[in-house]
Amino acid sequence: MLSLDSHPSGRHFLQIPGPSPVPDRILRAISLPTIDHRGPEFGVLGKAVLAGLQQVFQTRHPVVIYPASGTGAWEAALANVLSPGDAVLMVETGHFATLWQKMALRLGLEPEFLTLPGTCEQTGLPWAWRRGVSAALIGQRLHEDREHRIKAVCVVHNETSTGVTSDIAAVRKAIDAAGHPALLMVDTISGLASAEYRHDEWGVDVAISGSQKGLMLPPGISFNALSPKALEASRSAKLPKSFWAWDEIVEMNRSGYWPYTPNTNLLYGLHESLEMLLGQGLPAVFARHQRWAAGVRSAVEAWGLPIQCADPALYSPVLTGVITPPGVDADALRQLIHQRFDLSLGTGLGRVKGRMFRIGHLGDSNDLSLLATLAGVEMGLKLAGIEIADSGVTAAMAYFSSNPAPRPEPTAAA
Numbered sequence: 001m002l003s004l005d006s007h008p009s010g011r012h013f014l015q016i017p018g019p020s021p022v023p024d025r026i027l028r029a030i031s032l033p034t035i036d037h038r039g040p041e042f043g044v045l046g047k048a049v050l051a052g053l054q055q056v057f058q059t060r061h062p063v064v065i066y067p068a069s070g071t072g073a074w075e076a077a078l079a080n081v082l083s084p085g086d087a088v089l090m091v092e093t094g095h096f097a098t099l100w101q102k103m104a105l106r107l108g109l110e111p112e113f114l115t116l117p118g119t120c121e122q123t124g125l126p127w128a129w130r131r132g133v134s135a136a137l138i139g140q141r142l143h144e145d146r147e148h149r150i151k152a153v154c155v156v157h158n159e160t161s162t163g164v165t166s167d168i169a170a171v172r173k174a175i176d177a178a179g180h181p182a183l184l185m186v187d188t189i190s191g192l193a194s195a196e197y198r199h200d201e202w203g204v205d206v207a208i209s210g211s212q213k214g215l216m217l218p219p220g221i222s223f224n225a226l227s228p229k230a231l232e233a234s235r236s237a238k239l240p241k242s243f244w245a246w247d248e249i250v251e252m253n254r255s256g257y258w259p260y261t262p263n264t265n266l267l268y269g270l271h272e273s274l275e276m277l278l279g280q281g282l283p284a285v286f287a288r289h290q291r292w293a294a295g296v297r298s299a300v301e302a303w304g305l306p307i308q309c310a311d312p313a314l315y316s317p318v319l320t321g322v323i324t325p326p327g328v329d330a331d332a333l334r335q336l337i338h339q340r341f342d343l344s345l346g347t348g349l350g351r352v353k354g355r356m357f358r359i360g361h362l363g364d365s366n367d368l369s370l371l372a373t374l375a376g377v378e379m380g381l382k383l384a385g386i387e388i389a390d391s392g393v394t395a396a397m398a399y400f401s402s403n404p405a406p407r408p409e410p411t412a413a414a
Contacts, residue, residue, distance in 0.1 A: 013343040015373045017160050017319035018190055019212035019219055020363035022269075026216060029272035030265045037264055038257065046256030049267055052274030056192065056215075056282070057207060057225040059199040062250045064224040065270075067263040070189040070210035073222035074100055075107070076244035077185055077206045078152075081230055083238035084108040086151045089141060089182065091115070092128045095161035095350035100154060100187060107239060112150070114141060123306060123323050129351055130310040132159075132166035139174030142182065152183040152205075158191030161349040163321035163358065164309045165195050172203040183230060189213060192223075193277055194289045194318045194362045205230040211266065213318070214285075215273045216363040220266050226250075288405060289317035292361040292370055296320045298399040299374045299392030300359075303381065308356050319346065323356045328386060330357045337380035343373060367400045 014021050035041050053063040066072050082088065085108065090101045092115040104111040114137050116128040123130075133155045142150065153175060158165045168186055175182060183205040188197050192207075193214030199207050204227065211221035226246065234246050248259040277285055293315060300307055300322050308321025324330040334345045334357050346358030359377070361370055375393050382388070 008342045010342070013341070013369070013373055013376065015360045016344050016346040017163075017213070017358055017360035017362065018210075020214070020216055020360060021365070022218055023216055023276070023364040025276065026269045026272045030218075030269040032265065032268050034264050037262055042264070043256035045267055045271060046253065046258070046262075049270050049274060050253055050256070052271070052278060053223065053225075055278055056274065057199045057209075057223075058197065058201065058282075059225050061200070061228060062226050062231070062246075062253065064226065064246055064249050064253070065258075065262070065267075066222045066224075066244070067220065067261075067266075068222045069219055070187075070208060070222050071099075071103075072244070073189075073208040073210065073224055074103055074187065076222075076224050076241075076246075077208050078104060078107055078109065079237070079239040079241040079244050080224075080246050081183055081185075081206065081233040081237050082107075082109060082151055083236075085110060087112065087149045088152045088154055089114065089138065089150050090154045091133045091138065091156075093131075093133055093156050093162065093164060093166065094129050094159035095352075096159060096187065096189070097156045098350060100156070104154070109239075111154075112141075114138065120310065123355070124326075125323070125352060125355065127310070129162050130164070130308060132164045132311065132314045133171060135167065135170035135174040138171055139178050142175060142178035142180040145180065148181055150180070150182050152185050154185045155187070157186050157188040157197065158195050158316055158318055160190040160319065160346075161321075161352070161358075162308050163316040163319045164311070164314050165191065165316045165318075166314065168197075168204065169202045176203070183233060189222075190318050190362075193273075193282075193285065195316065196286050199225050200227075203227075205233075211270065214289075214362055215270065215277075217266060217269050217273055220263055221270060284406070286317070289362060291403060291405060292365060292367075293317040293320060294403070295367070295396045295399045296359055296361050296370060296374065299378075299396040302388075302390040302392040302395035303378070304389030308352070308358075318362045319358050319360045321348075321352075321356050321358050325386060328384070329354050333357065333380055333384050333386070336384055337376055340383065341376040341379065343376040345377070367405070371396055371400070
């Protein structure tokens with residue numbers, strides 16, 4: 001049993017790219033007494049969170065909320081619009097794109113996994129895990145599919161395992177240029193509420209997201225944002241579904257309720273999260289994440305370590321992947337940093353396990369928490385005997401002090 005004595009003093013530094021730290025304001029909201037999920041008060045809450053999510057996804061169409069992880073929303077997205085044996089085009093960009101492809105196989109679909117060829121000479125890592133989705137490759141493959149066997153294109157917006165954010169608008173343009181009717185399905189589990197995401201404007205048919213990243217909630221809620229085309233496809237899709245089925249949920253959501261017991265107290269937290277995000281304004285939320293990311297990257301560059309994302313145009317505002325020198329076990333380094341400084345960093349996943357670690361800079365964060373995180377990493381690098389070129393902490397301090405966060409305009413007193 002875990003004893004209370006095992007908890008160090010002070011706050012644990014949770015700097016993985018999700019679950020992200022939960023603000024006290026949201027924790028207090030979650031602790032409110034549970035209410036009747038069939039009563040009038042809940043209907044008001046349900047309508048409020050659904051409307052707020054439409055603003056965050058930037059859509060006028062339905063958003064479905066599940067009491068599940070993002071993996072559940074992956075399955076819901078596939079099961080609602082596809083039939084057994086359907087061909088789907090998926091793109092290898094990292095660990096989570098790979099897991100989604102494996103799920104498609106288990107559901108009886110026929111996924112084709114596009115990948116960038118080749119290996120990076122500097123790191124020995126596959127290029128597919130250092131770059132984003134190639135819209136050109138997708139367009140080329142769809143041009144070849146003259147019989148329109150491919151029913152959906154599935155891509156990851158912000159690949160959490162690598163720190164690469166792909167250009168979703170370019171993917172939609174490639175689909176349209178090919179004159180192909182495939183649905184566009186996008187995993188924005190770690191991108192939503194941290195990186196720019198425009199569901200309607202980018203022509204996405206189904207988006208998948210979760211609560212534990214930019215929304216700053218504990219794990220346990222996931223989402224599908226829908227388009228009219230996706231809803232139409234769901235009426236003839238034949239994959240088995242009951243709990244995940246959109247039709248009953250969308251219908252009951254009109255009055256603010258669900259066809260099953262929802263996770264009431266997490267919805268309290270979601271309401272508070274939406275108040276925080278929309279109160280600040282999405283442009284400001286995206287800008288602060290970009291600023292934090294730039295500050296963290298300045299530290300990594302000062303250390304002289306490679307950034308996992310090899311394309312500066314696709315740097316993630318959510319996390320930064322850091323490649324360790326050859327022969328250095330990144331997981332052993334992470335363990336050392338955790339033991340000495342009570343700081344959690346993201347592990348390398350899949351094909352990059354042991355070769356890199358990930359620094360999360362999303363959600364409930366600020367300059368000083370990130371500087372403390374970078375100090376813990378820098379001390380860990382030195383303790384592990386890893387030679388660094390310069391102080392990343394000093395570089396990040398210089399970046400944050402010379403690039404101050406914009407201050408909101410003061411409002412006149414009533």
